[in-house]
Amino acid sequence: MEEYLDRGARFLRPYLVHDSLRRALPWGLLCLVLGGSLVKEAAPLPETYFSNKRNLLNVYFVKLAWGWTIGLLLPFISITNYHVTKNIKVVLQRLATLLISTAIWYTCTELFLHIEDFTGSCYKSQALDGLRKEYLSKVHCQQAGGFWYGFDISGHSFLLSYCALIIVEEMAVLHSTNTSQNSRLHMVVNGLFLALSCLTLIWLWMFFSTAIYFHDFSQKLFGTLIGLLAWYGTYRFWYLIPFSPGLPPQRINLRSQKSNRRL
Structure with a gap:
């Protein structure tokens, strides 16, 4: 088991831990949402397993995406950051990033719901006929058997892009992590890394599936841009300054900090 984990980790590390991936991923997400939306509008694909919202990845992973992401990042950050x-x-201090990210996720998802309520109206059917003015929220409209139509910012586009970005950012600590001298620790870190890698691939695949099958282009674009803004505002701005949780530790940074203290 340990040998298979080690082989898998050694195969994926050059691709998922490399600095170039962290630089390219935001642009890649934008290309996916633009390309997928273009396919959806210009040359719609036939229905497949992933065009059904009841597919297993959507039901058991995407619907619980934040729980999966936090559940794996919590031990990964704890173990690797302490080891370094x-x-x-x-x-x-670094675990505080998970609290901050959770607050961002909750705030954004609640905001999306309020925007959909504020911009929407209740209709008798999906054909948008028979306006029902007595219902002013999506919940009440649907409870009455109506169809709510408003600006539905894609929560999937936001959540999946944001989760993929923060996972890749946190895996950067592996640049400075050498656990080969401790077999148990080595196996645990490799196992967590492989689990996070699989999760990242699932998030990217389902992000693309959302782009080609669901939502309007503007709804997906807004969701993706908000995910990118949340990532940029933290990992590319706030976490670079003092009095913040900081970025994943790396030995170069630690050496420079020690040198500065001696001076």
Whole structure:
């Protein structure tokens, strides 16, 4: 088992931990949403397993995407960051990124619901006939058997792009992590890395499936841009300054910090 985990981790590390992936992924997500939306509008694909919202990946992974992401990042950040820094305070500080990300996820999803309520109206059918003015929210409209039509920002486009971006950012710690001298730790880290890698691939595939099968272009674009903005505002701005949880530790940074302290 340990040998298979090690082989899988060694195969994927050059692709998923490389700095170039973190630089290219935001642009790749934009290309996916643009290309997928173009296919959906210009040359719609026939229905497939993934065009059905009841597909297994959507029901058991995407619907619980934030739980899967946080559930794997929590032990991964704890173990790898402590292994590099040997400082529990740094580990707790870095784990605060998960609280911040959770607050961003919750705020954005609630905002999307309010926007859909504010911009929508209740109709008797999907053909948008028979306006029912007595219902002013999507919940009440659907409870009455109506069809709510408003600006539905794609929560999938937001969530899946945001999850993929923060996972790739946190896996950067593996540049500085050498666990080969401790077989148990090595197996645990490799297992978590492979699980996060599989999760990232699922998020990217389902992000593309959303682009080619669901939502209007503007709804997907807004969702993706908000995901990119949430990532950029934290990992590319806030976490670079003092009094923040900071970025994943790397030995070069740690050495420079020690040198500065001596000076």
